[in-house]
Amino acid sequence: MSENLSDHVAENRRYWDAMADQWVSLGEQSWEQEARWGEWQIPNTELPLLADDMHGQRAIELGCGTGYVSAWMRRRGASVYAIDNSDAQLATARRLSEQHRLDDIEWVHGNAETVARPDGSFDFAISEYGAAIWCEPAAWISEAHRLLRPGGDLVFLGNHPLAMVCSPIDGSLPATERLERSYFDLGRLDWRDAIDEPGGIEFNLPISSWIRLFHRIGFNIVDYTEIQAPESVTGTGSTVSADWAQRFPSEQVWHLHKR
Numbered sequence: 028m029s030e031n032l033s034d035h036v037a038e039n040r041r042y043w044d045a046m047a048d049q050w051v052s053l054g055e056q057s058w059e060q061e062a063r064w065g066e067w068q069i070p071n072t073e074l075p076l077l078a079d080d081m082h083g084q085r086a087i088e089l090g091c092g093t094g095y096v097s098a099w100m101r102r103r104g105a106s107v108y109a110i111d112n113s114d115a116q117l118a119t120a121r122r123l124s125e126q127h128r129l130d131d132i133e134w135v136h137g138n139a140e141t142v143a144r145p146d147g148s149f150d151f152a153i154s155e156y157g158a159a160i161w162c163e164p165a166a167w168i169s170e171a172h173r174l175l176r177p178g179g180d181l182v183f184l185g186n187h188p189l190a191m192v193c194s195p196i197d198g199s200l201p202a203t204e205r206l207e208r209s210y211f212d213l214g215r216l217d218w219r220d221a222i223d224e225p226g227g228i229e230f231n232l233p234i235s236s237w238i239r240l241f242h243r244i245g246f247n248i249v250d251y252t253e254i255q256a257p258e259s260v261t262g263t264g265s266t267v268s269a270d271w272a273q274r275f276p277s278e279q280v281w282h283l284h285k286r
């Protein structure tokens with residue numbers, strides 16, 4: 028039976044299936060190491076997105092890619108359900124989970140905006156650059172809310188809206204120090220005609236719109252972090268240079284609590 032995918036979900040599936048092979052070595056490396064977050068690899072001891080002990084917790088990763096966040100949660104004792112829109116990314120995740128003998132993680136091919144699990148199935152939900160940036164915000168945040176039990180937490184990490192505002196309209200990289208597009212018109216960011224790394228449709232919002240969305244859906248905000256790159260990093264990440272990210276926030280983390 029053919030799936031009826033919305034255009035961004037279909038494009039993002041095509042895009043990620045086509046470039047999954049470029050993410051294998053980063054996945055392998057991340058499966059080997061302790062939890063570290065985002066572009067600048069901030070250790071979980073400094074940016075504690077995962078509790079050290081997750082025994083008894085039912086966790087879901089929304090847009091798991093090669094699955095290393097799921098591995099970190101399973102090693103902390105959580106039971107883990109991991110969904111991704113790309114079969115090719117999941118092939119890497121499945122191979123690495125066998126290699127690391129974490130074969131009881133449930134890997135599921137599907138769209139994080141509509142997950143085939145009952146209401147209240149999870150205590151904790153997380154996304155690092157998965158649903159966090161590739162799914163339509165109202166759709167996936169509502170779905171995460173439905174999937175969590177009351178009192179459950181959602182944590183997600185992705186690009187800071189300022190990094191998107193400073194990203195040139197023609198899709199050239201890296202981000203500049205100019206305001207290249209309208210902050211208030213953030214929403215859908217279609218990179219199919221981008222000069223550098225064409226493909227994929229992302230989403231981001233002005234900070235006030237994120238806050239309004241969380242409250243409307245039924246989340247309280249526990250914490251909000253604007254990540255600053257450490258002084259030790261150099262070079263250029265996927266969107267901005269290290270120098271840029273030492274002076275401006277390139278990434279954001281929301282920690283939400285279901286009312």
Ligand SMILES: C[S@@+](CC[C@H](N)C(=O)[O-])C[C@H]1O[C@@H](n2cnc3c(N)ncnc32)[C@H](O)[C@@H]1O
Pocket residue numbers: 036039040043050089090091092093094096110111112113116137138139140155156157158161162
């Ligand atoms: C950059 S990876 C994120 C995983 C990992 N944390 C990382 O940073 O490599 C982005 C993943 O989001 C997945 N993705 C994109 N749209 C999705 C959707 N609608 N539902 C589930 N996963 C999605 C892609 O297939 C891809 O594997």
